[in-house]
Amino acid sequence: MDDRDEPGWVLLAGRQADNATLRDAVEAVGYGWRVMPPGPVDDELLAGAVGAVVPAARPLTADEVGRAPRLRAVVSPVIGTDQLPLQTLAERGIPVAHGAFPENYVGMAEAAVGLVVALVHRIKEKEAALVAGTRPPGVGGLVSGRTIGLVGLGRIGSAIAERLGSWGCRMVSTSSAAGRTPGVEPVTMSELLALSDVISVQVPLTPATCGLIGAEAIRAMRPGAALISIGRGGVVDERALAEALDDGRLSGAAIDVWEEEPPPPDHPLLHRPDVIATMHNVGHSEESYRRMAELSGEQLLDLLAGRQPAYPLPTP
DSSP, X not given: OOGGGSOOEEEEOGGGGGOHHHHHHHHHTTOEEEEOOSSOXXXXXXXXXXXXXXXXXXXXXXXXXXXXXXXXXXXXXXXXXXXXXXXXXXXXXXXXXEOOOHHHHHHHHHHHHHHHHHHHTTHHHHHHHHHHTSOOSOOOOOSTTOEEEEEOOSHHHHHHHHHHHTTTXXXXXXXXXXXXXXXEEEOOHHHHHHHOSEEEEOOOOOTTTTTSBOXXXXXXXXXXXXXXXXXXXXXXXXXXXXXXXHTTSSOEEEEOOOSSSSOOTTOTTSSOTTEEEOSSOTTOOHHHHHHHHHHHHHHHHHHHTTOOOSXXXXXX
C-alpha cells in the first residue's frame, strides 16, 4: 500500500502530548499521534504528519512545513500564532485554527484586572515592607477614577475594558476598534502615554509591534505610571523599563511575557518589590487548560475533515 493511503498521524508537542483528552480524540477517528521533539525533527516523522497542534513553547518552522508533504491542518492551542510560519502555511493552502476561546481571553482579562489592582495599591511593595520590617514607600491609591491605557483591543483588551469600565475607570486605546468599543476612547499613542495611570499591553509580536513600547515611549509615559505586559515578549523594551523603575519615573510593572523565556536569573526586572513577574502563565487556569485540550482536538479534526473550525485564523 502506498504510504499516502495510510491515515497518517498528528504531531503533538509540549503539554499537548501529555493530554489524554486530545490523544483520545485523535485516535477515535482513526489517526495516530506522535510527539514532536523540542529539537530537530527527522524526515520520517514529518512525512506521515497530516496535522499538528503547535504550542507557543515549541514553534513550527517553515523548513518543517516544507518537509511535511501531507500536512493539511495546524492548530495553535492558544490565541497567539507567532510560533507558526503563517506565510508558508498560507502558500501551501494549509488552514490554521487558534485557541480564541472564552476561558482563555477571560482568564487573561481577569489577570490583567488583578495586576492593575496590585500595582495601583502597591500590594507587592507592602508585602516586601512587612517581610523586611519596614514601612512601605507609599500606600498606593484607588483604581476607581484612574485612566487605563489599552495597547491592543482584541478579545483580551475588550474584556479588560468591560471589567474596569464598570469600576469607574477611564479607558483609552490607540486601536482602530476603540471608537466602536463601548466605554473606550480613541486616542493617539502620544496621548495614551501621557494620560494613562496604568498601561496594559496585549498585542502580538509582529514587525509593526516589535519594540513598540521602547525607551522613547517609556520616557513619554506619565510620571508615576505603571506598565503591564501580557501580550508577547519583544513588544516592551525590558532594559528601558528597568531603568525607568530604577530612576523612579514609573511606580511599578507587571511582566508575564519576556524577550527570552524564561528570563535569565539576573534579569533586572526580577527580584524587586515594584515588579510582578510571571512566566507566560498569569491568566492560565484549570478551566482554560481543560478547554484548550478539548478545543484543540475538535478544531484539528474539523480542519482534517474539511469543516469550519470554531476559531479559524484568517489567511494573511
